[in-house]
Amino acid sequence: MNMINFKYVLLLVATMGFAQHKVETSIDTTKNKIGAQFNLTLRANVDTLSQVVFPTATNFGAMEVIRNYNIDTVKKGDRWELVKKYGLTQFDSGSYKIPRLRVVINSKPYFSDSLRVEVSPVKVDTLKQKMYDIKPVIEGQSSSAWFWIWVVLGLLFCLIGGAVIYVLVRKVQQKQTEQEIYKTPIEKATTLLSTLEKKELIQRGEVKDYYSQLTDIARTYIEEVIHIPAMESTTSELVVALRAAVANKNMPVSPDTFEHLERVLKTADLVKFAKSRPMDFEIAGDRSKIEQVILTIDKSVPAEVEEDDTEAFRVAQRKRS
Secondary structure (H helix, E strand, O other), X not given: OHHHHHHXXXXXXXXXXXXXXXXXXXXXXXXXXXXXXXXXXXXEEEXXXXXXXXXXXXXXXXXXXXXXXXXXXXXXXXXXXXXXEEEEXXXXXXXXXXXXXXXXEOOEEEEOOOEEXXXXXXXXXXXXXXXXXXXXXOOOXXXXXXXXXXXXXXXXXXXXXXXXXXXXXXXXXHHHHXXXXXXXXXXXXHHHHHHHHHOOOOXXXXXXXXXXXXXXXXXXXXXXXHOOOOOOOOXXXXXXXXXXXXXXXXXXXOHHHHHHHHHHHHHHHHHHHOOOOOOHHHHHHHHHHHHHHHHHHHHHOOHHHHHXXXXXXXXXXXXXX
């Protein structure tokens, strides 16, 4: 009888050992639009002395990690439930597999379940033209009526021509003024950042326009100083080209600088394509990151390169005017 009880205790302990740790996987939806966020959740049920390491990759398969949330801890009796959430997205339509993710608990690997999600394109609404009855034939207008029509058209043409000339003159004056004000690329960038805040776009709810101007300031500065096609490059292309240019010039730029720039550019993409609306403190943080990126690059530019870039900037400004 004692031997049977002993075997039963061993079997119970072994069963408890296998059930001691487990990783659960869930996702808020398996179907979403291009650029929209999938919320992936990993849950680890462990004892209070366990050490848990969740994955920190920037991509889970073909899905891009755009948000990495802090770990939430929920106490359940004498155990802990650790909840780790990730925000995932994809900018191409199709069917994608989220692979099994490795979670390390007390130096032992555990794996989540794999999931498959569908990313569909955004449907474009089309307007349907209403059908109208055929209008009746009307009599031709008299010669005097045509005279006044030509007079009105002539006055309208003069007004439009004057407006066009006025706009062109204003643009030329604005370029000349800009050339006199901005002596260097860094002075131009910092001045435009200050001007952007004075526009109060965030207070008026124009978040998309704010991020568009914010990233354009950074891209323009990088293009003028580093001499890479930043304005027409995608986020990934720009970061790769910037890393290569910085390494080629032996500029002491930290990895955090590239990560901050890439993070803000990706947020701008989400605002533009997925109509995402960051919190006010996140917007302020993105503005600070862009300013820090610009200042870091400016301090890292070698003296002789900086002089060449300044002269190239002035030549480019004269050509634009």
